Amino acid sequence: MSKVKYYYDSDTLSYQKIERKKGRRFGIVLLSIFGSFLAGFLLLLVYLNIPQIETPKEKALKRELQNMQLQYGLLNKKMDQIQNVLGNIEDRDNNIYRLYFEANPIPEETRKAGFGGINRYKDLEGFDNSKLILETTKRMDVLTKQLVVQSKSLDEIADLAKEKEDLLAAIPAIQPVKNENLTRIASGYGWRTDPFTKVRKFHYGMDFTSPRGTPVYATGDGRVTRADNHSTGYGNHIRIDHGYGYTSLYAHLYKYNIRRGQKVKRGDVIGFVGSTGRSEAPHLHYEVYKDDEHINPINFYYGNLSPEEFDEVLRKSQQENQSLD
Structure with a gap:
């Protein structure tokens, strides 16, 4: 229950009751709401413009x-x-x-x-x-x-x-007969005197003179395509297909150490020196082909000869003498 207030009226020399006006009360309430809103808005502006004030979530x-x-x-x-x-x-x-x-x-x-x-x-x-x-x-x-x-x-x-x-x-890159097993290089690639007809003809390989039974080595990796004596003049001979267009031939062998179709590695013993076929003495006749064309084998001995040994082989192979086949 609200308290009743009075005021002293000097004219009537009596106390009069104070009557509250409804409009004034509404104004006070409205002013209070507006003041609260303004205060909140000002606090929000302050909050937004002070970077030091951060919530824990904002900090995170x-x-x-x-x-x-x-x-x-x-x-x-x-x-x-x-x-x-x-x-x-x-x-x-x-x-x-x-x-x-x-x-x-x-x-x-x-x-x-x-x-x-x-x-x-x-x-x-x-x-x-x-x-x-x-x-x-x-x-x-x-x-x-x-x-x-x-x-x-x-x-x-x-x-x-x-x-x-x-x-x-x-690539056929080594000499097919080791130097220590050589008696001599009888004949090289080029024009030579045929030992049977004594007529000059082109010699398509190199002849390595060695005792019968001397090991003959594959000069490069490849597959044996022939190991027989069915080619005129070559006697027992071997042909190796090295791939990349290279083929090597080893003729006048005493016997074989491989068979047709076998894969070989450079340095494998494939046969032994002999004098079969059209041959005057024990030796190895060696040929190299590139794309089915004869090439000089002397260009392929870099794999196992020193420069001095190569020069000596080159000098001997260039001598125009009589071949052994």
């Missing part, structure tokens, strides 16, 4: 954002390092590896090509750190593509190296 998000920016910075530094290493590999790939194996270098525009077509990064746009995220993502994509290109290039180089290794192993 701010720390998370700073950590993200730090991680992206570290990621870009790592990509810089990877880019430098990859650049060195690309340089060696183009200027050493591919040059050595006679392969065309990979163009720079192929290595560093971007991605065309639709916008791959649309979902990353419109955020406060979109630029940082976009640039990092683009760098990562380009770097990944460069790594894929380089990986395929190194696979190609590995295949070329394997092919080169196989080629080097296949």
Whole structure:
């Protein structure tokens, strides 16, 4: 129950009851509400304009954002390092590896090509750190593509190296009879006197004089295509297909140490010196073919002769004398 208030009226010399006006009461209430709203608005402005005042959630998000920016910075530094290493590999790939194996270098525009077509990064746009995220993502994509290109290039180089290794192993590159087993080099490649007709004719191989039974070695990796005496004049002979267009022939053998169809390695003993067929004395007649054309075997002894030994063999092979077959 509200208290009744009075005031003293000096005119009537009596106390009069104070009557409250309804309009004034409403004004006071309205003023109180407006004052509260204004005070709240002013407090909000103060809160929004004082950066030091942060809620725990805002502080956590701010720390998370700073950590993200730090991680992206570290990621870009790592990509810089990877880019430098990859650049060195690309340089060696183009200027050493591919040059050595006679392969065309990979163009720079192929290595560093971007991605065309639709916008791959649309979902990353419109955020406060979109630029940082976009640039990092683009760098990562380009770097990944460069790594894929380089990986395929190194696979190609590995295949070329394997092919080169196989080629080097296949080429007839050693002397078929060891120097210590030689009596002499009776005849080389070129015009020589036939021992039977005494007429000059072209001698398509080299004759190595050795005692009967001296080991004969395969001069390169390959597969034996013939080991018989069904070719006129050669007697017991062996033919080896080395691949890459190379074939070697070993004639006038005493006996075989291999069979037709067998795979052999350079240095394997394939037979023994004899004097079968059209032969005047025990010796090995040796021929080399490239793409079915005779070539001088003297050019293929770099595999087991020193420069001095090669010069001596070359000198003897160039002497125009009588051959032994």
